[in-house]
Amino acid sequence: MQSLIDNARKFAERAHDLRPLADGQHPDVLFITCSDSRVVPALITGGSPGDLFELRTAGNIVPEYNEGRGSGETATIEFAIEVLEVEHIIVCGHSHCGAVNAILYPGAPSALPAIHQWLADTEPHDETRKATSFLDGDALTSAVQRHVQVQLDRLQGHPSVAKRLERGRLSLHGWFYAVGTGTVSTLDPQDGHFRPL
Numbered sequence: 694m695q696s697l698i699d700n701a702r703k704f705a706e707r708a709h710d711l712r713p714l715a716d717g718q719h720p721d722v723l724f725i726t727c728s729d730s731r732v733v734p735a736l737i738t739g740g741s742p743g744d745l746f747e748l749r750t751a752g753n754i755v756p757e758y759n760e761g762r763g764s765g766e767t768a769t770i771e772f773a774i775e776v777l778e779v780e781h782i783i784v785c786g787h788s789h790c791g792a793v794n795a796i797l798y799p800g801a802p803s804a805l806p807a808i809h810q811w812l813a814d815t816e817p818h819d820e821t822r823k824a825t826s827f828l829d830g831d832a833l834t835s836a837v838q839r840h841v842q843v844q845l846d847r848l849q850g851h852p853s854v855a856k857r858l859e860r861g862r863l864s865l866h867g868w869f870y871a872v873g874t875g876t877v878s879t880l881d882p883q884d885g886h887f888r889p890l
C-alpha cells in the first residue's frame with residue numbers, strides 16, 4: 694500500500710501532460726472487463742488516459758436490460774453510447790477468473806452472500822456451464838469464453854446499443870486475456886472460436 698501512496702503523491706508531477714484532459718474526454722472504446730487486479734486494460738492495449746471508458750464488474754457481467762430497474766452497469770453503457778458516442782465495445786474475459794469459477798463451482802451462499810446474489814441475478818448459469826459439457830482441456834477457459842459471448846448477446850438487448858448497431862455505428866468485440874502469458878484472443882463471430890488477436 695505504501696508504494697501506491699508514494700506514487701499517488703508524485704503523480705501531480707505529470708500535471709503538464711494531464712492538463713488537456715481537463716477539457717473533456719473522447720474515448721473511442723467502452724472496455725468491459727472483470728474487476729480482477731491482474732487485468733489492466735490500459736497496460737494490455739497501450740491506452741493512454743482518455744482512450745478507454747471502462748466498466749468493471751466481478752466477472753465482467755453485463756446485466757439484462759430492465760426498463761423498470763436501473764443499474765450502475767446499464768447507466769455506464771448508456772452514457773458511453775449516448776454521450777461519449779463510443780464506436781466500439783470490447784467485452785474482455787480472462788483466465789483464472791474467480792467469478793466464472795464461482796458460477797461453475799458455487800460454494801455456500803452464506804459465506805459470500807453478495808457475490809451469490811450478484812451471480813444469481815445476472816448470470817444464466819446454464820449457458821456458462823454449457824461450455825464445460827462439450828469441451829475437453831481447460832474447462833474454465835472454455836467457460837469464460839462462452840461467458841463473454843453471453844455478455845455480448847446481453848449488450849444487444851440494451852436499447853442504446855441496439856440502436857447504434859442498427860445504424861452501423863457500433864462494433865462489438867469479444868476478447869479473452871490469458872493472465873499468465875499476456876496473450877489476447879478475439880472472438881470470431883462467424884464460428885464462435887477465439888483466436889490470437
Ligand SMILES: [Zn+2]
Nearest residue numbers: 727729790791
Ligand atoms: Zn475475473
